[in-house]
Amino acid sequence: MKNIAVLLSGRGSNFKAIYNAIETKKIKNAQISVVISDKSDAPGLKFAKEKGLNAFFVNPKEFSSVEEFDKKIVEVLNSFKIDLVCLAGFMRIITPYFVRTYKNRIINIHPSLLPSFPGLNAQRQALEYGVRFSGCTVHFVDEEVDHGPIILQAVVPVLPNDTVETLSERILKEEHRIYPEAVKLFVEDKLKIVGRKVIVKED
Template sequence: MKRLAVLLSGRGSNFKAIYKAIQDGNITNAEIAIVISNKADAKGLLFARDVGLDARFIDPASFSSREDFDKHVVNILNSKQIDLVCLAGFMRLITSYFINAYKDKIINIHPSLLPSFPGLNAQKQALEYGVKITGCTVHFVDEKVDHGPIILQRAVPVFDDDDVESLSERILKEEHKIYPEAINLIVNDKVEIKGRRVIVKKS
């Protein structure tokens, strides 16, 4: 049984999708061992507590540097014997220390078809650029923002009457599908990283 850590900062809708997928059997061979937030009032953290998970607020203000914060998080993850770290709206850039401690074991979801529109406000970027198709991407995390090897992507059309809210809502529905799907592949040893390519094994 693979042990997951979920890091979040807000409402935790992708975390809830992961939790539900485990409950429904759509993610097999995995359990959520801990949920961590850098925001004490994050709704995702409250949900985690409500369903009986180990849910912890870690205050960034208690640490003198970003790396000290990450070292504390890594120590907790090591103590929980974590196999895969899932970033689910975690609004902090993680340091090289964290990335190296869990190399190829940290994944993230981003609301665009990377490498297009990395960083903040991806949906707004897509609308302003005038693309006809955008979407979402699950990728491994490396030291550059929204840059690591791509695991899964899902396309979402952009309509003429879209605004940021309507486009974000449609993208989010697809995020809730492909993030659990990607996790299920990883925890069942179905993916292999070759350079920048992630190969999904057929058997």
């Protein structure tokens, strides 16, 4: 049984997608052991509590530095013997200390086809650049922002009349599809990192 932690700051829609995949046995031999948020009023945290999950608010303002905050997060993760950390709209850049401690065990989803449009407002970046296709990327987290080895991607066409909202909505549907799939592959020990490439092992 793999223990999964989810870190979130907002509504947690990707967290819910992973939760539902576990509940419906699309992902087997895994459980969400803890959910952590840096926002006390995050809807995703409320959902976790309603489902009876271990759910904690860790207040960044109580720590003297970002690394001290991350040390507290790692302390909580260690107490639950976490195998995989899923960032699901966690609006903080995690420190090298955190990345090293959970090396190759932290994954994130980003609403663009990385390496294009890293950072904030990826959908707006895509529209302003005039690309014909965008999408989303699940990747391992390394010490650079939106940079680690890519696990899965999904392509979404950019339509002539798209707004940030309409494009975001279509990308989000794909996020909810590929993030649980990436978690499933990790849980089944099917991912191998070779340099910058992630090799998906066959059955």
